[in-house]
Amino acid sequence: MKTQDLGKRGEQIAAEALEKNGYQIIQHNYHCRYGEIDLIAEQGELVVFVEVKLRKNDRFSLAREAVGPAKRQKLRFAAQCWLAERDDDRPARFDVVEVYTQDGRIVHIENSFE
Numbered sequence: 427m428k429t430q431d432l433g434k435r436g437e438q439i440a441a442e443a444l445e446k447n448g449y450q451i452i453q454h455n456y457h458c459r460y461g462e463i464d465l466i467a468e469q470g471e472l473v474v475f476v477e478v479k480l481r482k483n484d485r486f487s488l489a490r491e492a493v494g495p496a497k498r499q500k501l502r503f504a505a506q507c508w509l510a511e512r513d514d515d516r517p518a519r520f521d522v523v524e525v526y527t528q529d530g531r532i533v534h535i536e537n538s539f540e
Contacts, residue, residue, distance in 0.1 A: 432480055433478075433480060435480070436478050436479070436480030436525045437454060437455070437464050437465060437478045439480075439525050439532065440464070440465060440476065440478040440523040440525055440532065441454070441465055443523065443532045443534065444465070444467055444476070444523070444534070447534070448469065449467040449468065449469050449474065450467060450468045450469075451465055451466070451467050452466050452467060452468055453465070453466040453508075456504065456508055458503075458504050458507040458508070459507070460500055460503035460504045460507060461500035461501065461503065461504045462504065463475050463476070463477070463501060463504050463505065463508065464476055464477055464478040465478060465523075466508065471516055471517070472516065472517055472518065472519060473509070473514065473516050473517070473518040473519075474518070474519055474520075474521055475501060475504075475505045475508075475518060475519070475520050475521070476520075476521045476522070476523055477493050477497070477501060477520070477521070477522050477523075477538075478522075478523050478525065479492050479493065479522060479523070479524050479525070480525045480527065481524070481525070481526055481527070482526070482527050482528050483526055483527075483528040483529070484524075484526060488524065489522075489524035489525070489526070489533075490522045490524055490533075490535055490538065493522055493538070493539070498520070498539050501520060502520075505518060505520070519536070519537045520537070520538055520539050520540070521534060521535060521536050521537065521538055522534075522535045522538040523535070
């Protein structure tokens with residue numbers, strides 16, 4: 427399977443897990459000049475920007491470790507664009523969802539960075 431296809435599969439798995447936990451997915455793969463946000467969801471009045479990381483396992487590192495300072499900054503800017511485009515002033519947070527294919531584990535880290 428191609429890397430892009432794997433990424434899409436990981437995002438679909440993450441979206442399904444979030445929906446099972448009461449989140450409403452409002453957008454997949456938002457793009458702007460600053461980057462991409464994998465999933466945008468609502469949890470009550472909160473907007474949740476979600477970065478999805480797919481890995482076979484966590485033998486060498488946790489998937490969340492791939493969301494370093496530069497990636498976090500791009501996500502912040504992209505989120506600001508999304509909110510500004512919609513004139514949306516709701517509170518927001520950033521989550522990371524790790525998807526591990528070897529054992530089917532899904533780890534949702536709420537408020538993973540500010």
